[in-house]
Amino acid sequence: MSLFRIAGLSLIVLLSACSSTEEQETSEQQLYTSIQGSLRSSQWDAAISKLHRIESEYPFGSFAEQAQLELVYAYYQSNEPDAAISAADRFIRLHPLHEKVDYAYYMRGLAAFTQSQSVIERFMPTDITQRDPGAARESFNYFKQLTDRYPDSIYAWDATQRMIYLRNVLARYELHVANYYFTRGAYVAALRRGQFVLENFPSTPAVPDALATIIQAYHLLDMNDLADENLAVLKLNYPSYPLLDDDGQLQLARNRGANQRSWINQLTFGLADRPEPPGFDTRIDGEFERDWDETTPQPN
Known part of the structure; x- marks a missing residue:
């Protein structure tokens, strides 16, 4: 085989590889752009499906780590707190030194905080102190991890306000x-x-x-x-x-x-004419006041 033919074949292979790389980058960019559109339009199921795609098809791509964070956000917005917590745990485990890992800590606490609220409470007042405090304790501990490790985080103030609220709830419980x-x-x-x-x-x-x-x-x-x-x-x-x-x-x-x-x-085995609780409950105004922004931040 002549030197010219070898050089020609090498050039073809090189151009083909460059074309494949450019096509892959374009496809990844297009998929990520589509994800952003789904998130902006609150199409959470579609966003979650695409976020899993970008991670599986482009695990070392430019948007892989950002997609993992946005998966936490999408799960939270789709009212799947368990999945959101799991996704946040995974990000913290895989990227403990990531510059945005504080967001994963915050969203983990926020997802557990959502679990501590019943569906009824979101639409009408209920006595939150009479509910199982397990999720409230978990949320408090998650927020505390955030504030202890990242006291200067942009999410620390919001987490602190929620912790004050949760402490009051747990004490009343x-x-x-x-x-x-x-x-x-x-x-x-x-x-x-x-x-x-x-x-x-x-x-x-x-x-x-x-x-x-x-x-x-x-x-x-x-x-x-x-x-x-x-x-x-x-x-x-x-x-x-x-x-x-x-x-x-x-x-x-x-x-x-x-x-x-x-x-x-x-x-009636305690079902009728129940004794009046002789306990003390002199709650003060503002004890369960919510002093935080209800808007859920999206990772930037």
């Missing part, structure tokens, strides 16, 4: 459980819930009610010295507490414990 224990005559269990609030949520508005819960539990356990000690703490720190009378005594709630249930309540 503990007191809701304490109130239930009072109705069952489980005074030690109610006491421990009140103490848990003081130890783990000391800066929340639920603290004075936690003190009142502790005081009542000690009173019902005939441990009046300890009840008086906690009453002194309540009066010193919260002199305007609404359930303190003019003499500085706590208005203990009416008790109908497990041994004082009506015959109707006992006959």
Whole structure:
């Protein structure tokens, strides 16, 4: 084979390779542009399908990592919080030093935050303190990871505001459980819930009610010295507490414990004529105020 023929074949192969590379880059760019169109028009299912395509067909392409972040966003917007959390976990695991990894931490917390809200709550008011707090705790921990690792992140302020809200919810949940224990005559269990609030949520508005819960539990356990000690703490720190009378005594709630249930309540196994919870719930205005932007940011 002559030198000219070899050179000619090499040139053809080189041009073919360049053409293939350009075609691949054009196809990747077109697919990514199409993804952006689907996201802008809120076509979440289409966007998710295309984002999986770009990752599988162009795993080392220019848009692969950005597509993984946008997959988290698309799953969240399509009301699939579990998938959003999974996608965020994957991004954090694969790209722990990525310049936008704080977004994955934030969206993971936001997806868990969504899980902590029922569908009913999004359309009408409900008592959020009576719901299983598992998702709320998970969301709080995710947001805390963000603020601890990336305190200067543009998402840190929003995460902090949501954490304040979640702490208030979790504290009130503990007191809701304490109130239930009072109705069952489980005074030690109610006491421990009140103490848990003081130890783990000391800066929340639920603290004075936690003190009142502790005081009542000690009173019902005939441990009046300890009840008086906690009453002194309540009066010193919260002199305007609404359930303190003019003499500085706590208005203990009416008790109908497990041994004082009506015959109707006992006959119906607790379904009818339920005892009135003797717990304390003096929520203040703004305790569950939402001080953040409800707009979900898209990764840029």
